[in-house]
Amino acid sequence: VPTANPVTDLELCDDVNDGDGTNGIVQNFDLESQTTTILGTQISADFTVTYHLSAADANSGNNAQASPFTNTIRDTQPIFVRVTNNATGCFTDHTSFNVVVNPLPIANFVADLEICDDNTDGSARNGFSQTIDLESQTAGILGNQDPTIYTVTYHRSLSDAQNGNNALISPYSNLTPNQETIFVRVFNADTQCANGISNFDVIVNPEPTFSPVSNLSYCDNDADGDDANGIIQNIDLDSQIPGLLGTTQDPDDFNVTFHHTQAD
Numbered sequence: 001v002p003t004a005n006p007v008t009d010l011e012l013c014d015d016v017n018d019g020d021g022t023n024g025i026v027q028n029f030d031l032e033s034q035t036t037t038i039l040g041t042q043i044s045a046d047f048t049v050t051y052h053l054s055a056a057d058a059n060s061g062n063n064a065q066a067s068p069f070t071n072t073i074r075d076t077q078p079i080f081v082r083v084t085n086n087a088t089g090c091f092t093d094h095t096s097f098n099v100v101v102n103p104l105p106i107a108n109f110v111a112d113l114e115i116c117d118d119n120t121d122g123s124a125r126n127g128f129s130q131t132i133d134l135e136s137q138t139a140g141i142l143g144n145q146d147p148t149i150y151t152v153t154y155h156r157s158l159s160d161a162q163n164g165n166n167a168l169i170s171p172y173s174n175l176t177p178n179q180e181t182i183f184v185r186v187f188n189a190d191t192q193c194a195n196g197i198s199n200f201d202v203i204v205n206p207e208p209t210f211s212p213v214s215n216l217s218y219c220d221n222d223a224d225g226d227d228a229n230g231i232i233q234n235i236d237l238d239s240q241i242p243g244l245l246g247t248t249q250d251p252d253d254f255n256v257t258f259h260h261t262q263a264d
Contacts, residue, residue, distance in 0.1 A: 002047055002083040004095035005040045010079075011100040013193035021195075024074030024101045031067045031079065031099075038081060038095065048084045058082040058093040069099070076100050102191040105150055107184055107198035110140040114203045124207035127177030132202055134170045134182065141184055141198060151187045161185040161196035172202075179203050208254060211246040 010033070012026045031051040038049055050064040053072070057063045058080035071077045077099050084091040115132060117124045134154045141152050153167040156175070160166045161183035174180045184198040218235060220227045237258045245251055 001090050001092050002085050003040060003042060004049075004081055004083040004092045005038050006095060007034045007037045007097050009098040009100050010034065011102055011191070013102050013191065014104050021104050024103070025071060026099075026101050027068060027070045029067065029069040029071065029099050031065060031069050033067075034081075034097065038083060046086055048086055050082045050084070052080045052082060053077075055080050055093065055096075058096075061091070071099050071101060074101065102188075102193050104193050104195040105186040105188045106143060106145060107186040107195040108141050108143045109198050110137050110200050112201040112203050113137060113182075114205060117204050117206050119207075125209070127179075127204050127206065128174055129204045130171060130173045132170065132172040132174060132204075134168060134172050134202075137184075137200065141186065145186075149189055151189065153185045153187070155183045155185060155196075158183050158196070158199075161199075162194075164194065164196075174202055174204060177204070208249065209246065210244045213240050213243040216240065 010029055010031070012029060014021050014024060015026060017027055018025055032049075034051075035044070035049045039047055050058075050061065051069070052058040052063060052065060059082075061082060061084070064082075065079070078096050079099055080093065081095040081097070082091055082093045083095075113132065113134070113136065115129055117127065117129055118131065120130050121128055135152075137154075138147070138152045142150055153161075153164070154170075154172070155161040155166060155168060162185070164185060164187070167185075168182070180202045181199055182202055183196065184200070185194055185196040186198070187194045216235060216237075216239070218232050220230060221232055223233055224231055238256075241251065241256045244256060245254055
């Protein structure tokens with residue numbers, strides 16, 4: 001009787017080749033990749049290894065499966081092995097293994113990351129920022145997935161995210177002014193499966209502008225009992241708002257406040 005050495009399970013990550021990345025079905029299992037290990041030191045030309053969906057088929061030699069193989073039971077399916085001696089016809093059917101479809105990580109979509117432009121590069125209105133914290137999106141992308149098992153990386157292109165290339169580092173500096181799309185990859189260290197379909201936009205909002213205004217001048221009065229103390233109680237700071245905002249900024253979109261010091 002031939003020898004059929006035990007083999008480990010065949011594991012693949014779920015994919016969207018059939019239009020569904022969550023159905024536990026994969027179309028490209030290479031069953032024959034197990035043949036060398038199953039035969040061991042036996043000369044491959046002298047033996048035939050076939051793969052079957054049931055122990056009965058492995059025993060009878062019926063319905064041998066070809067590669068690439070598509071599992072017919074989602075997630076995990078047993079495969080039964082038959083090894084036949086080509087010269088004698090003797091066979092063994094005692095070995096089996098599983099084909100396993102590991103689920104893809106979940107890459108949750110998150111809201112766009114909006115920040116305010118600053119003048120670290122000399123301009124607060126050019127649409128570029130050097131302080132974009134991409135990792136602030138990680139918790140939302142992972143959801144309830146364990147961050148000790150799942151890793152989130154950020155990329156400039158979909159292909160980089162899918163292939164795990166050129167991960168971006170925070171703080172990140174955008175290359176496209178005002179709005180740039182960031183692509184996300186979630187990787188499971190246990191299964192080696194990755195999902196690179198999520199993305200969000202980084203939006204760099206410009207600093208508001210203001211127009212210079214003239215000083216406010218008032219005459220001292222005796223509302224406080226002294227019209228010579230340089231103190232009055234009716235200074236209308238809000239009267240400066242239309243001039244400060246200018247003609248291009250809608251007062252409904254901006255909040256103007258006044259302070260005693262520049263630090264405040």
